[in-house]
Amino acid sequence: MQPISDKEIRGSFVNCSKGDARRANLPKGLSDLPWDDLDFLGWCDPGAPERGYIVAERDGGLVGVTLRLAQDVRRSIAKSTICSICLTAHSGTGVALFTAPRVGAAGRQGNTVGTYICADLACSLYVRGKKRADLDTYETLTVEERVVRAVGNLSAFLDKVFDGTSSIAT
Numbered sequence: 001m002q003p004i005s006d007k008e009i010r011g012s013f014v015n016c017s018k019g020d021a022r023r024a025n026l027p028k029g030l031s032d033l034p035w036d037d038l039d040f041l042g043w044c045d046p047g048a049p050e051r052g053y054i055v056a057e058r059d060g061g062l063v064g065v066t067l068r069l070a071q072d073v074r075r076s077i078a079k080s081t082i083c084s085i086c087l088t089a090h091s092g093t094g095v096a097l098f099t100a101p102r103v104g105a106a107g108r109q110g111n112t113v114g115t116y117i118c119a120d121l122a123c124s125l126y127v128r129g130k131k132r133a134d135l136d137t138y139e140t141l142t143v144e145e146r147v148v149r150a151v152g153n154l155s156a157f158l159d160k161v162f163d164g165t166s167s168i169a170t
């Protein structure tokens with residue numbers, strides 16, 4: 001994706017208040033991130049580990065969503081979990097259940113969408129082999145095909161967050 005600025009990131013959030021967008025802790029060293037290898041920017045809040053963020057290009061603009069780590073996950077049941085975005089398999093805490101408030105009134109009433117995502121939100125790097133999970137993921141697809149699949153999965157997740165409301169941030 002194209003490099004984006006602090007201001008663009010804060011202006012992209014669609015499912016939180018302006019105050020929350022202002023208070024979000026952004027990744028350090030934005031200008032040094034490997035933008036060419038990122039299909040979307042995902043990070044965990046360095047000051048609030050239960051919060052995460054995803055900013056993606058969509059419909060010619062940027063869409064940012066705030067995520068929360070779900071608390072009630074019974075990890076011991078699952079030996080391994082697969083990220084629903086990039087389909088990388090991780091053991092233990094490598095995948096986390098994140099929930100995102102839906103856009104608009106539904107979200108303000110507490111309506112959320114949950115999905116399993118790589119706990120460090122670095123799907124783009126796993127897809128490209130720039131970061132390795134502790135489990136091997138057997139794939140017959142090429143990197144390009146995996147990128148397309150991950151982008152499609154993220155888009156489907158964002159569709160659920162928008163849930164029929166306009167994708168234009170207001």
Ligand SMILES: [Zn+2]
Pocket residue numbers: 083084085086087088117118122123126
């Ligand atoms: Zn992932």
